Amino acid sequence: MKRLLQIEFQKLWLNKLSRFLILAYFFLLTSIALVAAIKFDIGPIKFYLAEQGIFNFPYIWHFNAFVASFFKLFLAIIIISMIANEYSNRTLKQNLIDGLSKKEFIYSKFLMVVLFSILSTVFVFLISLILGLVYSNYTEFGIIFSDLEFILAYFVKHIGFFSFCLFIGMLIKRSAFALGFLVIWNFIEWIIYGLIFWNTGKESTIPDTILSFFPFRAMSNLINEPISRLSAVKAVANQVGESLSYDYAVHWYEIVIVIIWTFLFIYGSYRLLLKRDL
Amino acid sequence: MSETILTIKNLNKNYGSLQAVNNLSFTIEKGNVYGILGPNGSGKSTTLGIVLNVVNKSSGEFSWFNNTISTHDALKRVGAIIEHPNFYPYMSAYDNLKLVCKIKGIPTTAIIEKLELVGLIDRKDSKFRAFSLGMKQRLAIASALLNDPEILILDEPTNGLDPQGIHQIRELITEIAAKGTTILLASHLLDEVEKVCSHAVILRNGVKIYEGRVDELIASKGYFELNTTKKSELLAFLNTHQAFGTIKEEEGKIVAILNEELSPEELSKILVEKGIFLSHLVKRKESLENQFLKLTKKQV
Structure with missing residues (x-):
């Protein structure tokens, strides 16, 4: 495993674009902390985001996990291009000729996916912990470490998403087309949703149930949007006569669906490589 | 007892519907220099691709080192x-070789020596x-060469090079062959x-049409091209x-292929004794090219 990690690390780190994107990604994750500084002070309207409760434990786990996952596109580009480049430089062929097995090749790429997910998760955990300790109204031990399932969900979501990128890269072999496919697939899921919705009517839960088995929806279901949980937002909603109650919890079956997708993507990548003549 | 490196069965x-390799079998023994010959599209690269783990075979078998280890x-x-x-364009020569060392699981100590061998040591950081x-x-x-390989496989190594480059590569190959690789x-x-x-293996449309030593293939005794005014007498003599x-x-000349060694001096001496004087006498070795064209044309 150490050998494979060393190989992948050299491939990525010596590439200027990957190096830049990796550094940019972690820099941007850190910049979430800057949200704390958002402060409006325009005459009578005083708004200080850090005081709206978004940094309160345990809510901060949910909020940061949700916001931080927007940046995953940076790593998606790296993962897709690290696969596509192996094809376009024909180095995949050379790696195999030099004595890397096809299994080792996929395994080494999957190791990178796991490594990126771990790094990103640890990073988000630490930033949230620090922000929380500085701004949270509650700092009891029990409260700080409650709701940590959002961090677990963040980890699973990223492994799933990056595995999807790996698979798309293996399938399409070109960075630009693979990234395009990622976007198109998102639309496809929405179109499928729309079609089912149109047939079942407004009251039905069938469209959401079916869609929850599709990769993108399954991943986004892991961490639902946290904004409606804010007391300030709830208060506004109450004033206009809407009650915002929804299920934001991380369910075990949501995690299982994403893990199954991850397995299918990695196994699918391996089968693709086995069957292909290079 | 020679050691088998590669067996294809x-x-x-x-x-x-295209059959690129057709029921091909041959073995590679240690210490020989083999050539796989064949016109473009005869299945050479496909065969090499299969034994090198990048092309999937449709059927049949191959085994490395008597099947003692995985491919x-x-x-x-x-x-x-x-x-x-095929290398990573953004890495230096040295880094590319370092990566190969990691893949092969060997120490990086040989890099400098091999770069010197091929004359790239000055450009190692480019x-x-x-x-x-x-x-x-x-x-x-x-x-x-990084792992001092037991066998070196080269597929069209001089393709696309200028004459100077071709010469350099050939010299390198001869040098390596001289070391017993x-x-x-x-x-x-x-x-x-x-x-x-x-040794040579000749392929045509994926079928093996010759396997054996190169000098046997080149009909090593050679042949004479002769001409004389007394053609019928000469023919009678040659036949006996x-x-x-x-x-x-052929083209007005008599071509006589030798079964035994016979020097031009001896032949002309015998013919003079018989009163046959030659207007044309050339002894030639059959070139591989002739032989190859003959072989590849035959089995259409």
Whole structure:
């Protein structure tokens, strides 16, 4: 495993674009902390985001996990291009000729996916912990470490998403087309949703149930949007006569669906490589 | 007792309805220099691709080192260059070789020595993308030699190079062969194979049409081209002399293929004694090219 990690690390780190994107990604994750500084002070309207409760434990786990996952596109580009480049430089062929097995090749790429997910998760955990300790109204031990399932969900979501990128890269072999496919697939899921919705009517839960088995929806279901949980937002909603109650919890079956997708993507990548003549 | 490096048995590869390799069998023994010959599209690269784990066979078998280890582990003991030199363009020559060392699981100590061997030591920190084709090809050879391989596989190593580059690569191959490394060289350039190889496998449309020593293939006794005014007497003589095999007339000359050694001096002496004076006497060796064209044309 150490050998494979060393190989992948050299491939990525010596590439200027990957190096830049990796550094940019972690820099941007850190910049979430800057949200704390958002402060409006325009005459009578005083708004200080850090005081709206978004940094309160345990809510901060949910909020940061949700916001931080927007940046995953940076790593998606790296993962897709690290696969596509192996094809376009024909180095995949050379790696195999030099004595890397096809299994080792996929395994080494999957190791990178796991490594990126771990790094990103640890990073988000630490930033949230620090922000929380500085701004949270509650700092009891029990409260700080409650709701940590959002961090677990963040980890699973990223492994799933990056595995999807790996698979798309293996399938399409070109960075630009693979990234395009990622976007198109998102639309496809929405179109499928729309079609089912149109047939079942407004009251039905069938469209959401079916869609929850599709990769993108399954991943986004892991961490639902946290904004409606804010007391300030709830208060506004109450004033206009809407009650915002929804299920934001991380369910075990949501995690299982994403893990199954991850397995299918990695196994699918391996089968693709086995069957292909290079 | 010679050691078998590679055995190929009844190997087949189909691309749809096209049969690229057809029931191919041959073995590679240690210490020989093999040439795989064949016109473009005869299945040379496909065969090499299969044994190098990048092309899937349709049926048949191949085994490395008497089937003692898995293919990818066997490849760690092999050095191979296939068509283009494939490296990471953003890495330096040195870093590219370092990566190969990691893949093969060998120490990086040999890098400098191999770069010196191929004459790239001054450019070791230049990025691969800045290299000329000849330099890329030489780097590929350095990379293939990193593990002091038991067999070096080269697929059209001089393709696309200028005469100088071709010369450099050939010299390198001859040097490596002289050290006793087993070499498998796929090429459609016959003089290349003739100069370097001791054994040859000739393919045509994926079918093996010859396997054996190169000097046996080149009908080593040679042949005479003769002409005289007394043609019928000469023909009568040639037909009775035991040294000659096939005799035929080509473009007004008599071509007599030798079964035994016979020098031009001896022949002219005998003929003078018989009162036959020659207007034309040339002794030639059959070139591999002639032989190859004959072989590949025959079995249409």
